[in-house]
Amino acid sequence: MSSAKGAQSEVEEVPVLIVGGSLVGLSAAAFLAWQGVETLTVERHRGTAIHPRAGHFQLRTMEVLRSIGLQDIVRRTAEDQYDLDFGIAAVESLAGRELAVFIQNLNEGVDAVSPSTRFFMTQQSLEPLIRKRAEELGARLNYATEMVAFEQDADGVTATIRDIDDGRERSVRARYLIASDGNRSAIRERLGISVEGRGLIAHSVTIYFRAEVAARLMEGRRLGVIYINNPVVRGFLRMDKGNRSGFIAVNTVGDTSLPETSRIADTITPERVVDIVRAAIGVPAAEIAITQIIPWRTVADNAERYAQGRVFLVGDAAHTMPPNGGYGGNTGVQDTHNLAWKLALVLKGAANPKLLDSYDAERRPFGALTVEQAYARYVRRTAPYLGIETVQPLVDDWAMEIGHHYRSSAVLNEGDDSASIHTDPFKAAGRPGTRAPHLVLERDGQRLSSLDLFGRGFVLLCGPGGSDWADAIGRLANPLVTVHQIGTPASWQEPAGAFAEAYGISPEGAVLVRPDGFVAWRSRGAVPSPAKTLAQIIERLLSVPLTVS
Numbered sequence: 001m002s003s004a005k006g007a008q009s010e011v012e013e014v015p016v017l018i019v020g021g022s023l024v025g026l027s028a029a030a031f032l033a034w035q036g037v038e039t040l041t042v043e044r045h046r047g048t049a050i051h052p053r054a055g056h057f058q059l060r061t062m063e064v065l066r067s068i069g070l071q072d073i074v075r076r077t078a079e080d081q082y083d084l085d086f087g088i089a090a091v092e093s094l095a096g097r098e099l100a101v102f103i104q105n106l107n108e109g110v111d112a113v114s115p116s117t118r119f120f121m122t123q124q125s126l127e128p129l130i131r132k133r134a135e136e137l138g139a140r141l142n143y144a145t146e147m148v149a150f151e152q153d154a155d156g157v158t159a160t161i162r163d164i165d166d167g168r169e170r171s172v173r174a175r176y177l178i179a180s181d182g183n184r185s186a187i188r189e190r191l192g193i194s195v196e197g198r199g200l201i202a203h204s205v206t207i208y209f210r211a212e213v214a215a216r217l218m219e220g221r222r223l224g225v226i227y228i229n230n231p232v233v234r235g236f237l238r239m240d241k242g243n244r245s246g247f248i249a250v251n252t253v254g255d256t257s258l259p260e261t262s263r264i265a266d267t268i269t270p271e272r273v274v275d276i277v278r279a280a281i282g283v284p285a286a287e288i289a290i291t292q293i294i295p296w297r298t299v300a301d302n303a304e305r306y307a308q309g310r311v312f313l314v315g316d317a318a319h320t321m322p323p324n325g326g327y328g329g330n331t332g333v334q335d336t337h338n339l340a341w342k343l344a345l346v347l348k349g350a351a352n353p354k355l356l357d358s359y360d361a362e363r364r365p366f367g368a369l370t371v372e373q374a375y376a377r378y379v380r381r382t383a384p385y386l387g388i389e390t391v392q393p394l395v396d397d398w399a400m401e402i403g404h405h406y407r408s409s410a411v412l413n414e415g416d417d418s419a420s421i422h423t424d425p426f427k428a429a430g431r432p433g434t435r436a437p438h439l440v441l442e443r444d445g446q447r448l449s450s451l452d453l454f455g456r457g458f459v460l461l462c463g464p465g466g467s468d469w470a471d472a473i474g475r476l477a478n479p480l481v482t483v484h485q486i487g488t489p490a491s492w493q494e495p496a497g498a499f500a501e502a503y504g505i506s507p508e509g510a511v512l513v514r515p516d517g518f519v520a521w522r523s524r525g526a527v528p529s530p531a532k533t534l535a536q537i538i539e540r541l542l543s544v545p546l547t548v549s
């Protein structure tokens with residue numbers, strides 16, 4: 001990708017240009033539109049994904065989709081494809097022995113911590129739903145359009161955009177550029193941002209097939225992802241509803257003590273593909289129809305910077321990881337949720353651009369952890385020849401999904417925490433930098449989750465003894481902060497009586513929650529002048545002066 005100088009046509013202006021309109025670019029468009037930010041997304045392909053790819057989605061991904069009104073439709077569509085409560089196991093083959101159960105039931109224990117669920121769904125059916133929502137909210141998407149060059153200066157980014165069909169070029173001037181252009185990101189390369197990690201670890205293939213015999217072998221089995229581990233093939237398999245078709249992602253073929261066996265994509269032949277699927281199914285003469293073969297590179301790398309000037313890397317452009325654990329797409333969607341509210345506040349002039357530094361500070365360390373955790377799962381489940389002793393101990397899935405512990409200028413961390421970037425979400429208890437806990441709230445017969453209170457501005461939560469905090473919000477000349485005094489007649493009730501404990505405060509304390517549902521700050525008890533305290537806190541978080549009336 002080159003410099004944008006010399007682009008011919010008139011300059012079109014947009015606050016945020018998003019390059020790449022796959023899962024992560026579409027999420028960026030939807031979250032920014034939800035925040036009221038105008039965007040233009042350009043995507044080289046003619047439409048959304050045509051291959052299933054990501055299939056295992058996290059609780060946190062559903063929570064952020066819920067926040068923009070997508071949970072019901074996503075859940076219904078997912079249920080048409082898979083059973084959401086299925087598990088993940090390893091077998092020799094579908095006809096062979098079970099070797100390990102990694103997850104018994106994907107949604108066991110979820111009710112207690114979230115209004116959302118984990119789900120299995122193909123990326124190819126999730127993307128159109130996010131696209132539709134983004135467009136409903138006002139996002140503009142240009143397909144069959146690519147960015148061929150860009151240049152940034154102190155005030156913005158100038159990009160050259162080319163229509164793939166007629167080759168016509170136009171110039172777009174944006175205040176910010178989001179690079180959701182995938183794992184080989186030309187934007188990242190052009191910025192000279194290197195990656196660090198394990199590098200390229202396998203030349204893999206995904207084989208799509210039909211095999212009637214699989215229906216019988218899958219009968220009564222409740223498995224969404226099935227790792228295959230035998231002397232012929234290692235990888236994982238997902239069957240479609242009805243169990244007559246599916247795909248197998250193959251990372252190594254043959255003697256798994258030899259790293260060369262991971263070069264499957266280089267040595268694939270039609271006969272070999274059929275043998276691989278038969279070996280995965282475990283029926284040597286099974287009738288197999290191959291519908292498609294897609295080669296891909298298994299990489300485990302994290303960018304050394306997630307931002308440079310006015311350009312932000314998100315999704316696979318920022319971090320690429322083996323699919324094991326189902327982290328790649330999820331992490332990308334959550335990157336954009338973290339970035340969207342910050343860009344919105346800066347573009348509206350409600351926050352100093354310094355707030356944007358917190359994107360890298362919060363997401364990059366967690367990205368690095370996620371890449372290593374995906375790699376650890378890959379080595380343990382599929383490629384032990386890489387050395388199980390060389391990988392990190394596994395971090396619990398709950399901590400990986402909802403146990404982020406951010407440290408940045410957008411959080412006022414408490415001095416007594418452990419400095420770890422992940423925490424046990426069952427013990428986080430409203431600690432600044434962690435996801436605000438879910439509680440069921442009720443008012444006038446209506447029920448919602450505490451998570452539903454968060455979204456656009458900051459929210460101050462306090463208990464019945466927190467009237468001074470509630471009054472203080474009225475004295476702040478800042479429409480960004482709303483207050484909910486939980487348990488008072490005019491506000492939400494929390495029938496379980498767990499609010500103060502769940503958020504780690506006394507009945508006189510208060511918790512300030514960011515638009516992305518993470519705790520920015522809390523005061524465990526009352527303070528002498530709450531309005532002044534809040535003004536100082538918000539000034540520190542957003543680096544803009546505030547007045548108190």
Ligand SMILES: Cc1cc2nc3c(=O)[nH]c(=O)nc-3n(C[C@H](O)[C@H](O)[C@H](O)COP(=O)(O)OP(=O)(O)OC[C@H]3O[C@@H](n4cnc5c(N)ncnc54)[C@H](O)[C@@H]3O)c2cc1C
Nearest residue numbers: 020022024044054055056146147182315316326328329330
């Ligand atoms: C077999 C497999 C299974 C997986 N399973 C899971 C899973 O269970 N869970 C999970 O979370 N993740 C999973 N993943 C990972 C997931 O698919 C990726 O992390 C996700 O697709 C990344 O999305 P992205 O939008 O960042 O990048 P991509 O999907 O790579 O999209 C980048 C887009 O940018 C476009 N583009 C690039 N350059 C330009 C340009 N200059 N102009 C215009 N457009 C451009 C490309 O055309 C492309 O559409 C899996 C991946 C594979 C291969």
